[in-house]
Amino acid sequence: MNLKKFFKKLMKRKMTVFFGVIILVIVLAGILAPLIAPHDPLEQNLELKFSMPSAEYPMGTDHLGRCIFSRVLFATRTTLGFSMLCTVLAAVIGITLGIIAGYKGGVTDTIIMRLCDVLYAFPGIVLVMAIVGVIGVGIFNIIIAMLILQWLWYARVSRNLAASEKVRSYVAAARLCGASDWKIIFRHILPNIIPNMLAIFTVDFGHTIMSISGYSFLGLGVQAPQAEWGAMINEGRNYINADPWMMFWPGIMILLVVVSVNIIGDHMRDALDGQSS
Amino acid sequence: MENILEVENLQIFLKKNRQKINAVDQVTFGIEKGRTLGIIGESGSGKSLTCMAVMGLLDRKMWQFEGNVSLQGKKLDITKRKQMSQICGNRMALIMQNPMSAFNPVITIGQHFYETLGKPGLPKTGKEQMKKIAVELLEKMYIRDPESVLRSYAFQLSGGMLQRIMIALALAVQPDLLIADEPTTALDLSVQNEIVKILKELQRKYGMSILIVSHDLGVIKELADEVAVMYAGNIVEKGSAKEILLNPSHPYSKGLFCSRPAFSKERLTVMEGQPPVLEERGSGCGFYPRCPEKCEACKAYFPDACTVDRKHQIKCLKRGGDVNGIAGS
Amino acid sequence: MELLEVDQAEKSYNIRKFGNSYRLMAVNDVSFSLKKGSCVGLVGESGCGKSTLGRLITGLEKPTKGQVRFLGESVYSATKRGRKLPFAGKIQMVFQDSYDAVNPRYTAEQIVEEPLRNLMHLSVKERKMKVSELLRKVGIPDSEKNKYAMEFSGGQLQRVCIARALACEPQLLVLDEPLSSLDVSVQAQILNLLGDIKDEGNLSYLLISHDLEAIYYLADSIIVMYGGQIMEQIDDISLFYEMKHPYTKMLLSSIPSYRNQEEKSETAESIWMDLGVQKEGYTGCPYYGRCPEGKEVCKQKRPEIRKIRKGQTVACHMIDD
Numbered sequence: 001m002n003l004k005k006f007f008k009k010l011m012k013r014k015m016t017v018f019f020g021v022i023i024l025v026i027v028l029a030g031i032l033a034p035l036i037a038p039h040d041p042l043e044q045n046l047e048l049k050f051s052m053p054s055a056e057y058p059m060g061t062d063h064l065g066r067c068i069f070s071r072v073l074f075a076t077r078t079t080l081g082f083s084m085l086c087t088v089l090a091a092v093i094g095i096t097l098g099i100i101a102g103y104k105g106g107v108t109d110t111i112i113m114r115l116c117d118v119l120y121a122f123p124g125i126v127l128v129m130a131i132v133g134v135i136g137v138g139i140f141n142i143i144i145a146m147l148i149l150q151w152l153w154y155a156r157v158s159r160n161l162a163a164s165e166k167v168r169s170y171v172a173a174a175r176l177c178g179a180s181d182w183k184i185i186f187r188h189i190l191p192n193i194i195p196n197m198l199a200i201f202t203v204d205f206g207h208t209i210m211s212i213s214g215y216s217f218l219g220l221g222v223q224a225p226q227a228e229w230g231a232m233i234n235e236g237r238n239y240i241n242a243d244p245w246m247m248f249w250p251g252i253m254i255l256l257v258v259v260s261v262n263i264i265g266d267h268m269r270d271a272l273d274g275q276s277s
Numbered sequence: 278m279e280n281i282l283e284v285e286n287l288q289i290f291l292k293k294n295r296q297k298i299n300a301v302d303q304v305t306f307g308i309e310k311g312r313t314l315g316i317i318g319e320s321g322s323g324k325s326l327t328c329m330a331v332m333g334l335l336d337r338k339m340w341q342f343e344g345n346v347s348l349q350g351k352k353l354d355i356t357k358r359k360q361m362s363q364i365c366g367n368r369m370a371l372i373m374q375n376p377m378s379a380f381n382p383v384i385t386i387g388q389h390f391y392e393t394l395g396k397p398g399l400p401k402t403g404k405e406q407m408k409k410i411a412v413e414l415l416e417k418m419y420i421r422d423p424e425s426v427l428r429s430y431a432f433q434l435s436g437g438m439l440q441r442i443m444i445a446l447a448l449a450v451q452p453d454l455l456i457a458d459e460p461t462t463a464l465d466l467s468v469q470n471e472i473v474k475i476l477k478e479l480q481r482k483y484g485m486s487i488l489i490v491s492h493d494l495g496v497i498k499e500l501a502d503e504v505a506v507m508y509a510g511n512i513v514e515k516g517s518a519k520e521i522l523l524n525p526s527h528p529y530s531k532g533l534f535c536s537r538p539a540f541s542k543e544r545l546t547v548m549e550g551q552p553p554v555l556e557e558r559g560s561g562c563g564f565y566p567r568c569p570e571k572c573e574a575c576k577a578y579f580p581d582a583c584t585v586d587r588k589h590q591i592k593c594l595k596r597g598g599d600v601n602g603i604a605g606s
Numbered sequence: 607m608e609l610l611e612v613d614q615a616e617k618s619y620n621i622r623k624f625g626n627s628y629r630l631m632a633v634n635d636v637s638f639s640l641k642k643g644s645c646v647g648l649v650g651e652s653g654c655g656k657s658t659l660g661r662l663i664t665g666l667e668k669p670t671k672g673q674v675r676f677l678g679e680s681v682y683s684a685t686k687r688g689r690k691l692p693f694a695g696k697i698q699m700v701f702q703d704s705y706d707a708v709n710p711r712y713t714a715e716q717i718v719e720e721p722l723r724n725l726m727h728l729s730v731k732e733r734k735m736k737v738s739e740l741l742r743k744v745g746i747p748d749s750e751k752n753k754y755a756m757e758f759s760g761g762q763l764q765r766v767c768i769a770r771a772l773a774c775e776p777q778l779l780v781l782d783e784p785l786s787s788l789d790v791s792v793q794a795q796i797l798n799l800l801g802d803i804k805d806e807g808n809l810s811y812l813l814i815s816h817d818l819e820a821i822y823y824l825a826d827s828i829i830v831m832y833g834g835q836i837m838e839q840i841d842d843i844s845l846f847y848e849m850k851h852p853y854t855k856m857l858l859s860s861i862p863s864y865r866n867q868e869e870k871s872e873t874a875e876s877i878w879m880d881l882g883v884q885k886e887g888y889t890g891c892p893y894y895g896r897c898p899e900g901k902e903v904c905k906q907k908r909p910e911i912r913k914i915r916k917g918q919t920v921a922c923h924m925i926d927d
Binding site: 180 | 661664666690691694695697698699701702703706707708709710711720721724725767770771773774
């Protein structure tokens with residue numbers, strides 16, 4: 001499968017481009033947050049607490065009089081950044097183990113896949129809670145706990161893809177051309193399964209955003225006063241009657257990002273299906 | 278004699294990006310009762326497409342048709358799915374290229390038979406009766422132990438066996454016309470030979486007509502009474518089997534027949550190049566780029582069929598083909 | 607020294623099918639040798655083990671028993687590191703489905719470059735020149751070397767595959783049904799190309815095919831396989847019509863040639879379901895079930911392969927010396 005063709009096909013659908021632009025804008029806003037944000041996200045101004053949106057505070061202020069707009073912008077960095085870190089790590093671990101299992105086969109395959117089966121038997125949230133209970137609260141601990149289960153999906157899919165690529169005759173041809181196992185994996189198998197992995201990665205990224213925000217909402221992940229969408233919703237929870245804006249803004253951001261990412265992921269899968277048939 | 282199937286000026290267009298690409302162009306042929314027409318051609322020549330269109334199996338979202346198809350003098354509307362499926366079940370039957378993928382892997386061979394025999398339009402029969410018919414049909418195909426074959430699944434049987442079963446299934450409805458699309462290509466040499474023999478025998482016994490599509494000249498020689506050679510969506514030459522196989526006239530037929538090594542070690546004479554891609558066909562003769570006898574006029578004009586000898590027709594400017602008065606030199 | 611020696615090679619697989627598992631003898635006690643510069647044709651029906659034998663010879667698979675030696679050395683090396691094949695480049699293979707045999711993300715140039723990059727120490731410039739030379743040799747113009755694999759037609763891509771196989775000046779080329787996925791007119795082109803390459807250098811071929819006409823065209827000697835075993839072997843292809851084994855005779859009679867005008871027998875044979883002749887433990891002649899001359903002894907004992915005259919060996923009880 002050709003990556004260039006894959007993207008070309010993907011870009012044919014207007015919906016994909018539209019949601020792609022949304023993601024791009026949000027990510028850019030997060031990166032440029034210090035330049036765009038009108039206030040320091042931690043700067044308190046108790047006199048102005050619960051103020052309505054205005055020119056100075058585009059999204060109003062929270063219970064401590066902090067600028068919600070600035071906090072949402074800076075929260076983009078934390079939420080998306082940590083989610084990205086978590087997903088990338090999971091993908092790297094999963095794909096590496098998956099390809100090794102699929103390509104080597106035999107005992108290696110059995111060990112890795114049985115390990116996957118065992119881990120699949122654990123309920124995700126309970127496992128994360130238990131791990132965080134032992135090693136303590138904090139975003140990095142949450143990421144470590146999440147990784148334990150997150151790589152499974154990548155491993156399973158990449159294992160199956162690698163196993164099916166391995167029996168194709170071009171791999172045999174490569175061996176006859178003097179390629180070692182590593183060369184075959186890096187030059188032939190990996191590039192051919194990347195588009196599939198990208199589709200999974202995109203959908204998984206959406207899930208991870210939800211999880212990271214969710215755990216922060218529960219107070220297990222990012223700690224106050226640092227801005228994070230889930231944590232901001234949690235802060236707003238107490239004032240839901242007095243000032244619904246506090247929950248609304250971070251909530252809408254999560255919705256927007258996750259929906260966009262999921263739709264792009266779905267379209268990626270469609271593009272892949274079309275290409276294989 | 279009366280023609281069972283008559284295809285007149287059949288044109289098939291592929292719809293792609295709001296464009297219409299001509300995949301099969303002005304195909305005309307007829308099959309007499311009890312006779313066999315063989316269509317020879319390479320991949321992409323439109324031979325399978327023609328079969329599918331005649332059977333009404335092409336998706337109307339992707340394809341568009343023009344021209345007439347009539348079965349036993351009655352015109353068929355090949356765009357109407359429902360009507361076609363009834364006719365296909367009762368009067369025309371299809372054998373496909375790959376017997377392995379033509380069966381549903383989760384139901385037994387027997388169930389395939391019951392499904393076919395239980396179709397609306399056929400006389401109603403009980404299960405015992407159907408089983409008896411199925412066993413009889415399989416016995417006609419020289420399958421030993423048909424009872425256990427009926428109980429088995431497609432993946433348990435060999436390709437040759439499945440192809441025989443597929444023919445038996447096609448015969449279950451006692452069709453007037455059997456369309457066989459590359460029935461032997463996926464099979465081994467010895468099995469191929471068996472299938473050809475079976476088809477021949479059936480035709481003798483039941484007097485049905487066969488339309489056989491193949492790129493294997495040997496199979497065509499064995500079976501066909503008349504032969505049509507297709508290239509790039511056109512029938513370039515058509516006539517009796519004897520005449521065409523022994524004395525081909527169109528440069529493409531000539532080249533094709535020379536391409537097989539006939540148990541000799543002499544260097545083969547080959548046609549250079551590849552058959553044209555669907556999108557790149559011009560208005561002229563499709564064979565122009567590969568033709569050893571081409572002239573400038575061939576590039577722009579494609580002649581209508583002209584008769585060489587009684588039934589022998591050919592589409593070639595160099596062989597007396599004629600377009601709007603521009604005669605080939 | 608013989609270029610290639612196959613010494614009682616055997617390859618078996620465990621088949622597990624809904625509870626009844628058995629060992630399938632894909633290749634069963636096969637021995638033959640190949641001289642330098644010659645071309646051996648290997649004929650057989652699908653499932654007779656001819657492709658497995660091809661993979662054993664290239665070293666892609668390891669025989670369960672027996673040996674495959676190339677210039678006196680085993681083709682499946684004991685050295686484990688990275689599992690590089692010891693005769694990579696020297697033994698090459700051309701596959702049936704050319705689209706499956708190349709990485710779909712590679713251009714023609716990259717495909718042909720791969721063995722050069724892995725096995726030869728050349729500068730980038732030398733490499734590019736060599737690639738162009740190889741592509742020209744198989745009839746791919748320079749202007750098309752940047753096309754991706756999927757943009758080629760089947761015949762052209764098969765040419766690219768042949769160029770790749772020729773890159774490291776191999777001594778043995780295993781051709782595994784190189785024609786069967788191609789059109790008739792393109793088959794002829796590839797056959798001619800293979801013939802030309804053979805005439806040019808000291809290359810040996812093992813041509814695996816079910817197409818007897820193609821084998822006759824290219825091969826010097828012929829081996830007929832059935833049920834994982836060699837049924838008949840002749841060293842000189844000109845004795846083609848004097849092959850004696852009942853299976854070979856059946857194959858010869860079933861060639862559908864449009865040229866010969868003689869009428870063939872018209873009644874079809876019956877076939878049966880049992881295909882268990884390749885199961886481990888079967889002791890009779892594999893062809894017994896279909897053989898018109900089969901006797902009790904064929905059912906009991908597997909016929910030894912033996913010489914019936916110079917350059918011809920047969921495995922059949924019914925043939926006298």
